[in-house]
Structure formats: structure tokens, C-alpha cells
Amino acid sequence: MNNKLWLLAALFSASTQAATLSVADNIQLLAVDGIEVKSQGWSAVDSVELSEGKHQVVVRFDGEVKRGSKSTIYTTRPYLFDIDLADRNAEITLPRLTTESQAKAFFERGATWQLALENGVTKPLVGVELQGDGFAAYSDIDAVISAYNRDNGIVMEQGNAVDLQQVSVNVDNETGKVEITGDALIQLKMWYTKASKEDKKAFKIWMAEKDFN
Known part of the structure; x- marks a missing residue:
């Protein structure tokens, strides 16, 4: 069973x-x-x-x-x-x-x-x-998956995997022009997943200052 x-x-x-x-x-x-x-x-x-x-x-x-x-x-x-x-x-x-x-x-x-x-x-x-690093690379599978999703602009939305880059970035095959589409929240999520730890920290500080100004 x-x-x-x-x-x-x-x-x-x-x-x-x-x-x-x-x-x-x-x-x-x-x-x-x-x-x-x-x-x-x-x-x-x-x-x-x-x-x-x-x-x-x-x-x-x-x-x-x-x-x-x-x-x-x-x-x-x-x-x-x-x-x-x-x-x-x-x-x-x-x-x-x-x-x-x-x-x-x-x-x-x-x-x-x-x-x-x-x-x-x-x-x-x-x-x-998936590629892991070092001995027991896959002992923390959550971390391996999180790293993959972060590197590829993927987040979980209500239990479903959403490729934010696919949703919000369009490239014209003929001209090569990149167009950002989708609502502001989707765009914020996409760029946040691609930011470094230092960038995320700086963004949170900036966001807190904006919220109280």
C-alpha cells in the first residue's frame, strides 16, 4: 500500500x-x-x-x-x-x-x-x-532546491512553482528588444530572487526608510 x-x-x-x-x-x-x-x-x-x-x-x-x-x-x-x-x-x-x-x-x-x-x-x-557541492551535497535538499530556484528566478505561489522571468520578461525575436511586463509585484519578486544577500539587505533598509517617510 x-x-x-x-x-x-x-x-x-x-x-x-x-x-x-x-x-x-x-x-x-x-x-x-x-x-x-x-x-x-x-x-x-x-x-x-x-x-x-x-x-x-x-x-x-x-x-x-x-x-x-x-x-x-x-x-x-x-x-x-x-x-x-x-x-x-x-x-x-x-x-x-x-x-x-x-x-x-x-x-x-x-x-x-x-x-x-x-x-x-x-x-x-x-x-x-541538480548539481550539489562537496561531500553530502544533497543532505539538505531544501537548500539545493532553493539555490536552483533563486538562480533561475522561480518562486512558489500558493503551492505552485512560478517562473517569474518567464512571466514578466518578453524578448522580441526579431529586434532583440526586452520588454518588462506584468504587475509591479511580479517584477519586484523576480528581481528580489536574483539579488545578492547584500543587495537584499540594502533593499530592506531602503524599503523600511520609505515606509516611514
Whole structure:
């Protein structure tokens, strides 16, 4: 039986519940919408209930494979996907990988992840392989995801991942002219996510001075 994680408020409400996203065998569900998915006791969480809209999901392959006559655990880097379930249940899947050499070759040449919908349709998933630094680089998966989102101008809006740069910046393909669109709040969020710590601190000071003047 699947173990379901209920991420209250951040992911869904009773009135907006749309579908269940699950992962196939040997796929570990790491995070949803920037929130780490933690194991329930000895059992890993392998499904979540998600509201309608786009969600940011992070998974990795973590399974037992053969190395010659012996078994070993092969684990990949985390992969981040933007998934919109609409109103259908779905499962993230991979081809069956049985040996270490097969798994290494599969991921080194560019893994083909898929989303299997309950109506029988299978769609390819285009994702990003997250890069961590140093030993135990992915022990704090929240920090890795936050860094990726910050560098790419992505924030969470009511539980959904929103690419602020895509929303608010348009480039004319013919002239190369850049046009800033969208409301002022969206623009502020975009530039804030791209600012350094020092710039954010200076901005907060400036904002406080403006609020009291």
C-alpha cells in the first residue's frame, strides 16, 4: 500500500484536491514544491496528493542493481521536474535497470524519465539534474532546491512553482528588444530572487526608510 504524504496548506486543500502523483519502484521522492518529503518511520513516501496546477517535483533513482554476481545500491543525483497533473493520477517511471553498468550508461547519456497517466498515456518528462557541492551535497535538499530556484528566478505561489522571468520578461525575436511586463509585484519578486544577500539587505533598509517617510 502506498504511503501518502499530506502537505497541508502548502500543496492542497480539500476543495482543490486534484490527483495523486506516485513514483515507481527504485525511484525516491525527495521534495515537492520546495518542501522535503520525509520518510514515515521505516517506510519511504511514494505518493503525494496535489492540487490542480504546476508543481515542482524532485526525485532520484535509488535502487538495488547487480555488480557482477553481487548486489549494490546505485543512487543518482536529484532530478527536478515541473509537472501539471490536471485532474489525472500519474506515476513517474523509468525503464527497468538491473545492472550497475546498465544504470550508469542510462544516466550518463541522458536519462529518459516518463510520466504514466492513469488513462494509459505516457509522456516524456524534461527535467534538470541538480548539481550539489562537496561531500553530502544533497543532505539538505531544501537548500539545493532553493539555490536552483533563486538562480533561475522561480518562486512558489500558493503551492505552485512560478517562473517569474518567464512571466514578466518578453524578448522580441526579431529586434532583440526586452520588454518588462506584468504587475509591479511580479517584477519586484523576480528581481528580489536574483539579488545578492547584500543587495537584499540594502533593499530592506531602503524599503523600511520609505515606509516611514
